[in-house]
Amino acid sequence: MEEGVDTCMLKEYLEKNYGYNEPIFLNEIRLEGLSDNALRQYFKRMLKSGDLARFDTGIYYLPKVPRLLKKSYLDPMKVIIRKYIQSTTETYGYFAGATFANQIGLTTQMPATLEIVTSKESTEGRTVTVGSQAVRLKRPVTTITSENAGLLQFLDAVFHAEKYSELSNSDTGILLKNYAKQRNYSKELLSSVLSGITGSAAIKLIEWGIIYEFTS
Known part of the structure; x- marks a missing residue:
């Protein structure tokens, strides 16, 4: 994965490796060719677009709203x-x-x-x-x-x-x-x-x- 990757590719990677409403620890992600700073910037973009949600400092998840709930939730x-x-x-x-x-x-x-x-x-x-x-x-x-x-x-x-x-x-x-x-x-x-x-x-x-x- 290179610096020129877009957020769609990163989202696909997170979907494949973590799934929805599952904890993602930012400091554990290591992608070849993508610096830690670049990764943080991508996360910020995904947070702003709603493709990613923040649970706590350094802990995120891909939100998916269950049928019976009005918002996504990370247990x-x-x-x-x-x-x-x-x-x-x-x-x-x-x-x-x-x-x-x-x-x-x-x-x-x-x-x-x-x-x-x-x-x-x-x-x-x-x-x-x-x-x-x-x-x-x-x-x-x-x-x-x-x-x-x-x-x-x-x-x-x-x-x-x-x-x-x-x-x-x-x-x-x-x-x-x-x-x-x-x-x-x-x-x-x-x-x-x-x-x-x-x-x-x-x-x-x-x-x-x-x-x-x-x-x-």
Whole structure:
């Protein structure tokens, strides 16, 4: 793509690679022959023409108005997931704490602030706002990959289970044990994340019999 490209060609590129009402992060776009400054100018033109909409600083989307709505809308959750959890090619985070406890049925309470452990965060904890959604971010204790993200998320749930669970201690253990069984985690994968397992979580894996659900 060259400097002489028009906005129609850029729009076609964005349609093909992102689609409508999906988050587009300006700083992640790299097009051969097109400078960052030229790209920003094209975005400004597309914003002015209505071909592009701005969600937040550096975050845009191609607007498409659903039949039942009067205006286009970019779901903040899509931005949160794309920014802190996963892209189309890699995984670098996961929902944790009360957020994940709700997702797996340990609690019926949905926290106002979403909790996420992500490699995109370097602090031990801070809260940001995406759209109108508050998000509590925390750096991981070990590197998150597409292969181990699910297990690290589960181990986080085991560690915090008694803090968030509305079930009895016995039922909490059964729910987590069944969850591990359904996910078919391997002992090899568990060994690869040992550095991220606390002593308390390790004890619970044994006491609740979860460890026996890991496959050889």
